[in-house]
Amino acid sequence: MAIKVLVVDDSSFFRRRVSEIINADPSLEVVDTAKNGREAIDMVARLKPDVVTMDIEMPIMDGITAVREIMAKNPTPVLMFSSLTHEGAKATLDALEAGALDFIPKKFEDIARDREEAVSLLQQRVKAIARRRVSARRSVSAPAPSTPVRPSAATRPAVKASPTTSAPQPKERATARFKPSGKRYKLVAIGTSTGGPVALQTILTQIPAGFSKPILLVQHMPATFTAAFAQRLNSLSRINVKQAEDGDELRPGWAYLAPGGKQMLVEGRGSYGRLRVIDGNDKVNYKPCVDITFASLAKSHQSNVLAMILTGMGADGRDGSRLLKEQGSTIWAQDEASCVVYGMPQAVASAGLASEQLPLDRFCEAIVAEIGNG
Template sequence: MPLKVVVVDDSAFFRRRIVEILNADIGIEVVGTAGDGREAIEVVKRLKPDVVTMDIEMPVMDGITAVRRIMAEAPRPILMFSTLTTDGATATLDALDAGAMDFLPKRFSEMAKDEDSAKMLLRRRVRALARGRSSAPVAPRASARADARHVPAAPASSTPSQSPPPPPPRSSGGRGESLRSLRALLIGTSTGGPVALQEVLKALPSQFPLPIVVIQHMPASFTPAFAERLNNLCQIEVREAANGDALKPGVALLAPGGMQLVLEGGSQPRVRIVDSPPGTIYKPSVDITFTSAVAALRSQVLAVVLTGMGADGREGARALKEQGARIWAQDAASSVVFGMPAAVIEAGLADQVLALRDVGPALVKNLC
């Protein structure tokens, strides 16, 4: 049976375009459309689609409000279409806080190198979100505008999904004593990552003993706003990485969108921000950062792979693992898309497989 999709946008032209692209896939059927947020709520209730695509700026009711209402009344995966501007970044992050699972640029030229690739990417995202569809209602998340830097954060509960349970984690000792000699924590993620990172990083105390490097697949115009949002939410300091930044305990550096973050070793490890090699798909790439840590930090790394589509991070985790580094992966049940962590687990690289709600507390228990 084809996946059922509802397309929401105030532009009739854009709606028709998305409908044509999705209906060209025999595994996807657009069962309804809506021109504003209020109409979208009614259409979703009536048609019960597997996935909803949603514009942000619409008359009558905006997309963020509609997402919040849908996730409260008839929760299902929502894919936002966003402009790649500073205002678009803020609005998209608000939509993710409201319960949306993923986003894509509204302009196809910003989505992929050519129109055919953009169409394929859209279909893949819709299918991936449908596969990871939550089987339990998801409450709208608290607004990320509130400043919670000095308020201890209690771990939020993770969202179950229909994915099958992962294989049992391999044991490598994993005791706190063996992790306290580490020099850095690396975290890689993609689809579902903005919300997952909020949950993990909010659990860390201001005196967290390790430097943190975060690689999130995200456009260049989004990472400054995302770093600022995380910084306002977390007790640790979070900022977008700049070329030459030193790794410091209790500071999380977010890889800039559109570029690559490479680690350099020495008595004071630093980051370099560089252009992507020709043909690189992910900008930033988890594999590139993880692999650079092999020479810079060798075994003194804990690398965590969270929710995301694809397999970025697997080869970097493999290179780190060969040096004796520790690798953790998020489990299937709490992943929005069980792609990146599944690739690490299926390759036999994960020392621990954890539910999202357990990652932050496990870091505190083992490292603080």
Template sequence: MTVSVLVVDDSGFFRKRLTEILNASGNIRVVGAASNGREGVELAEKLRPDVITMDYEMPVMNGIAAVKEIMQRCPAPVLMFSSLTYEGARVTLDALEAGAVDFLPKNFEDIARDGSELQRILRERILDVARSQPRAERGAAAPTVGRKPSPTTTDRPAPARDARQPQPDSRSTRPEPPARPARRRTPSRHYNVVGIGTSTGGPIALQKVLVDLPANFPAPLVLVQHMPGSFTPAFAERLNKLCRIQVRQAEDGDMLRPGLALLAPGGKQMMIENRGGQGRVRILPGDERLNYKPSVDVTFGSLARSFPGKTLGIILTGMGADGKEGCRMMKQSGSVIWSQDEKTSVIYGMPMAVAKAGLSDEVLPLDEIGPRLVEGVS
């Protein structure tokens, strides 16, 4: 079974190169190409591709405007291509808020060292994005929009084999979801720290959770979002403007304090130490042996050691299984774990891994997590 892709980019060279790479993969086929956003919207309606790749700077209609129209008229998973700059990060975050699922650097040299690695990364990301749910098909309040079969496929793709973890199947062939824990509510209690880990779909999910918190939220928060180092400063700045709590990128030596959320810097690892009952941040270089920089497992593992039984860990939407082992360590120390439910997750990978391992004390829709934090943390 083949995943159909629409490429939207004003660069003829980029359209040609991306088409060559994707068509060479065997299970992905580019079914159309557009040179501007308006043409991209029209072809999206006509072709109904499984995935759309989208540039930002284009004539007639830019990428963000195109994503917004696509989400209104014919929702489909969108993968943005962006520059790894501060301004590129701001634009990409706007695109994610408009409905895009994920992003990749547009400069192929930023993605991979050689052609074979580049093809593997692009193929895996396209297949992962194809399994996601477009914005208009997620959440209880969102309308469900039917999608016609792609001209090149009569079914959705089966999951690619991923060494990181087993992935859920596509929506049309997805098996029955694993039995989830009873919706019991953990009683309100004091936590020394709240840790939140996420990946694909995480920027918008984190925003939805954090905007519900009051300025006097009684616990410190540490945030781990899989994101390049050039993106995390802009992301922290964006969250800080939107939220009543304070949000900023963590620095080595930062002290944890109530009402402050510290975001792990991209490309590095964040650990939390206990210095006489006071939490302190340690920022370490990214270990090349680890797939994720920052890694939820690394940060949550340090929380399990530093504040055993006194931490609330939350796993939100994301690909892979990062966070499962960190949650296991936290759970073994007596701490509490929440995970996002399948219906509201863009990619039900990370929260599924935690729930299937029996580590979740509560499985919650995204819209309930913020209010539960307000009522459940004292």
């Protein structure tokens, strides 16, 4: 049976273009189109599509509001179309937080070398999220910062002040639920793709202030998105989060997000290491690439890395995880049930590289328990 798709966009040209691409795959079928978010909500209730493709800016009701209502009333996988601008990045992140599972640029040429590749990519994304059944959306919450004005990343102290809202510290619960190995580490590294923005937000907003290790984040994301994403994570988290820059010296209690369109490498200089951010080879499929960052860690930090692969399409991270595993580092993977797309974690687990397969909501407590105070 074909996957049923509802296409939502205020442009008749774009609705037609997307519908033609989707219908070109015999396993996909566009069941109807909508011109705005209000129509989309009504059609989702009536037609029960397997996937909705959704524009952000539309008259009558925008895509973010529509996603929020769809997730509350008739939860359905949603693929957002986004502009590759800073404002588009913020709106797309809002849509993902509202419950959308993935996004794709409206200008296909921004992510594909030719029309054939663009067509294939859209079809693959629709099929990937169609396999994910979603439930009523619960927003990712996080404590508000203790002061209304935040200092810049350059001047902010290494450890943030504790938030004014009281929240249970993950460490207090972790020891009873997760048995740490006793191994010692220098840093934590996380790689992810589809579904990753919400997954990373879920984990990082629970990491306690004063966390004793640096955290490296590699998220498949366009260049115009990563700065906005890092800012969002920083505003919600107790630890400091920034977009990685060439020459950054890794510090405990900081998370470094690999810039879109670049490759992030780690050198072993300094107490915890130093970052190199480079353009990299244009033949590499992903910029940033988890394999490349993890491979550099295998060289610079050998056995001292706690690495994990979260939700995402494909197999990026498997080869880098293998190199880390060979050096004695620890690899974890997200379990299938909590993934938006069980591609990257499955590749790692199937290769026998993951010592733990955890649901998303257990990662923070497991990280804090495993790292301990050392």
